[in-house]
Amino acid sequence: MVVERRRLELASAETRQSILRRTVDLEHGALILRSSMPHPGLGRRGQDAADNSLLKAEKLVEIPYIADENADEDPDVTVTLKNDGSIGKRLKEAFLAKGKAFVLEQVRVFVVAMAKGGSTKEELRARCSRRRSNASRSRLAEKLVRACEEWGCFRLINHGVSEKLMSETKAVTRSFLDLPLEIKMRNPSPVEGKGYIPLNYATPVFEGMGIFESASPGAVDDFCNQLGASPHQREIMFKYSQALYDLAQDLGAKLLEGMGLHGDLFNGWSCQLRLNKYHNTPQSVGQTGAVMHSDPGFLTILQDDEIIGGLEAVSRNTGELVPVDPMPGTLMVNIGDIAKVWSNGRFCNVKHRVQCYEAKIRTSIALFVLGPRDTKVETRHELVDSEHPNLYIPFDFEEYRTLRITTRAPTGGALELFRATNF
Numbered sequence: 001m002v003v004e005r006r007r008l009e010l011a012s013a014e015t016r017q018s019i020l021r022r023t024v025d026l027e028h029g030a031l032i033l034r035s036s037m038p039h040p041g042l043g044r045r046g047q048d049a050a051d052n053s054l055l056k057a058e059k060l061v062e063i064p065y066i067a068d069e070n071a072d073e074d075p076d077v078t079v080t081l082k083n084d085g086s087i088g089k090r091l092k093e094a095f096l097a098k099g100k101a102f103v104l105e106q107v108r109v110f111v112v113a114m115a116k117g118g119s120t121k122e123e124l125r126a127r128c129s130r131r132r133s134n135a136s137r138s139r140l141a142e143k144l145v146r147a148c149e150e151w152g153c154f155r156l157i158n159h160g161v162s163e164k165l166m167s168e169t170k171a172v173t174r175s176f177l178d179l180p181l182e183i184k185m186r187n188p189s190p191v192e193g194k195g196y197i198p199l200n201y202a203t204p205v206f207e208g209m210g211i212f213e214s215a216s217p218g219a220v221d222d223f224c225n226q227l228g229a230s231p232h233q234r235e236i237m238f239k240y241s242q243a244l245y246d247l248a249q250d251l252g253a254k255l256l257e258g259m260g261l262h263g264d265l266f267n268g269w270s271c272q273l274r275l276n277k278y279h280n281t282p283q284s285v286g287q288t289g290a291v292m293h294s295d296p297g298f299l300t301i302l303q304d305d306e307i308i309g310g311l312e313a314v315s316r317n318t319g320e321l322v323p324v325d326p327m328p329g330t331l332m333v334n335i336g337d338i339a340k341v342w343s344n345g346r347f348c349n350v351k352h353r354v355q356c357y358e359a360k361i362r363t364s365i366a367l368f369v370l371g372p373r374d375t376k377v378e379t380r381h382e383l384v385d386s387e388h389p390n391l392y393i394p395f396d397f398e399e400y401r402t403l404r405i406t407t408r409a410p411t412g413g414a415l416e417l418f419r420a421t422n423f
């Protein structure tokens, strides 16, 4: 399975703390912690920053003689705790209510195995490590789902895209966007937002190029031909679009796992790679580089500028705008409108914008996983029941994308046109 190849992780608790230490004196220090590293478990009662339970106690569990002849009886189990107070009493009761059955089942399995001659050491070791890796995999999947629900954005570390490829792609992006205007104009924009967007009245500091259907080598080839790319630039663009597409597939699999669902999430979906440049100047400091929006597709994997900040996200909980600090080597993921529909409203299509913080050019690269090419956007039927009625009727992604533009609804408002209650 692809996920095995990389150890996908959300930014860890230690990284979170070091970021806070590094930025605590800045104006938005306290907010940066929450925005850059949305970690739903942080600070919850009874859990540490890594989401481990803090309520641990040492206990002695005594079980009677169990053999194959009495393994299915209900034997007495005694629990002795060092702490005999009221917490100790509650822990004992909790263990007997839940833990006893588990322990007895393990013992029963052991007895059955021993009766057959027992497992070899290797088998036991393999089973242990498999259980450990399954457990950590599903913990990650659950964390991802929680981040999608509570924030609609998160940073990935250990994502498997090498820092070398990331920085080479940034360098190629910068050189493409430094090309003369007449060459950049060769990157056509058949539909708004799919090709070259020059500096203009509506987006005075923003300029961008696009590769539509970037998962197809032909599309990357066409794009490179349009710009007269060198063999090296071509190779980097191929490698990066492939690596990001693979990562998107892994993320899709993890999200399915975290939701307890099966299948293939992004198979046959359209993807688009965008290369963005913000011409930040002393005059534009304080102005907006990219207006407040949600991303139209399911999710976006963003390599933001490694030095120049400016990305800001709206907290689903409080509605406040929080700066998302750069964190070199990581990739930011933003959840978009289609994910909100797919999850029947559970995932947050995070609103975000880019502000001009300082007078330095800012570059970013975004892979948009948009929507299904040949089928309708639909809510997963497993997420619909009498308590959670279907919020949206099925629709065509391209139709939705056009409606977003024509109704001037960049933050997902056009989804209301597909509300089930409207029909």
Ligand SMILES: O=C(O)CCC(=O)C(=O)O
Pocket: 274, 276, 290, 295, 300, 302, 304, 305, 311, 352, 354, 363, 364, 366
């Ligand atoms: O440049 C960035 O950091 C964000 C860009 C963005 O939000 C987008 O392209 O949708």
Ligand SMILES: [Fe+2]
Pocket: 293, 294, 295, 300, 334, 352
């Ligand atoms: Fe965006």
